[in-house]
Amino acid sequence: MSEALRGRVVVVTGASSGIGAAVGRALADAGAKVALAARREEALREVRAGLGDGAETLVFPADVTDRGLVRKLVGRVEQDLGPVDALVNCAGVMYFTLMKNVREEEWDRTVDVNCKGTVNCVGAVLPGMLERGRGHIVTISSDAGRRVFPGLAVYSASKFFVEALSQGLRLETAGTGVKVTTIQPGNVATDLLELSGDEEALQQYGQPTGARVLDPEDVAASIVYALSQPDHVAVNEILVEPRDEPV
Numbered sequence: 001m002s003e004a005l006r007g008r009v010v011v012v013t014g015a016s017s018g019i020g021a022a023v024g025r026a027l028a029d030a031g032a033k034v035a036l037a038a039r040r041e042e043a044l045r046e047v048r049a050g051l052g053d054g055a056e057t058l059v060f061p062a063d064v065t066d067r068g069l070v071r072k073l074v075g076r077v078e079q080d081l082g083p084v085d086a087l088v089n090c091a092g093v094m095y096f097t098l099m100k101n102v103r104e105e106e107w108d109r110t111v112d113v114n115c116k117g118t119v120n121c122v123g124a125v126l127p128g129m130l131e132r133g134r135g136h137i138v139t140i141s142s143d144a145g146r147r148v149f150p151g152l153a154v155y156s157a158s159k160f161f162v163e164a165l166s167q168g169l170r171l172e173t174a175g176t177g178v179k180v181t182t183i184q185p186g187n188v189a190t191d192l193l194e195l196s197g198d199e200e201a202l203q204q205y206g207q208p209t210g211a212r213v214l215d216p217e218d219v220a221a222s223i224v225y226a227l228s229q230p231d232h233v234a235v236n237e238i239l240v241e242p243r244d245e246p247v
């Protein structure tokens with residue numbers, strides 16, 4: 001295994017389940033010091049319990065929509081683990097909704113977590129990275145950040161948002177030592193689909209195709225790849241799809 005991540009300090013949001021939990025495990029396996037953040041403390045502790053004995057980790061319950069709390073998270077990481085080398089934004093929600101069904105609370109939640117939550121996390125780590133002249137911000141976008149899926153208009157918009165945010169950030173930070181990556185997974189076997197309550201949208205657009213979907217570990221491997229490159233190499237985007245579900 002590459003030694004590139006040994007001792008690196010990485011903050012992972014959405015680390016209590018699914019892709020974020022797999023990212024935490026993969027980074028700990030690669031020797032990184034990992035801060036696991038999400039709202040459910042018990043679930044975070046379970047993820048930490050599954051990491052190797054030698055792993056240097058921190059569990060910090062945080063809602064990414066709370067900007068003050070996100071800043072506290074970063075302060076605690078710096079105090080306990082050291083300056084943040086990388087942020088992996090995995091926190092996210094997805095609701096299948098038909099626009100005609102006007103599920104405003106779910107739309108708000110999508111914007112709050114996927115858009116504002118990501119901005120809050122970026123804002124909390126970026127100044128320190130610029131000061132140190134190094135850092136890496138990885139955001140889990142989606143194949144829905146490349147094309148709009150019916151039944152997922154607001155979700156797709158939130159993923160277009162993180163793509164635009166990341167592109168702008170990349171352009172503005174070129175030459176500063178900061179790298180910016182988006183990961184664009186297709187369907188992954190996680191609990192994400194379970195949030196959706198609009199049965200009509202689910203019936204129409206949210207049914208499995210029967211194809212073998214990705215495991216969270218497949219996505220985590222692409223993040224480890226992006227984070228492990230030499231200083232002069234930037235992996236800007238990774239589209240990772242189930243073989244039988246191409247976009």
Ligand SMILES: NC(=O)C1=CN([C@@H]2O[C@H](COP(=O)(O)OP(=O)(O)OC[C@H]3O[C@@H](n4cnc5c(N)ncnc54)[C@H](OP(=O)(O)O)[C@@H]3O)[C@@H](O)[C@H]2O)C=CC1
Binds near residue numbers: 064090092191192
């Ligand atoms: N599964 C898939 O097919 C795909 C997923 N993605 C993206 O991957 C990311 C992770 O999703 P996935 O692992 O699939 O689903 P999960 O539901 O397993 O994970 C979502 C994570 O986000 C956390 N989270 C949700 N709301 C908040 C919040 N307000 N503050 C902090 N953490 C929060 C949850 O933790 P907690 O509840 O403890 O706060 C959980 O850890 C999302 O951004 C999703 O859009 C992209 C493409 C495909």
Ligand SMILES: CC(=O)[C@H](N)C(=O)O
Binds near residue numbers: 094141152188
């Ligand atoms: C568009 C999708 O359903 C994608 N799998 C995602 O969950 O982001």
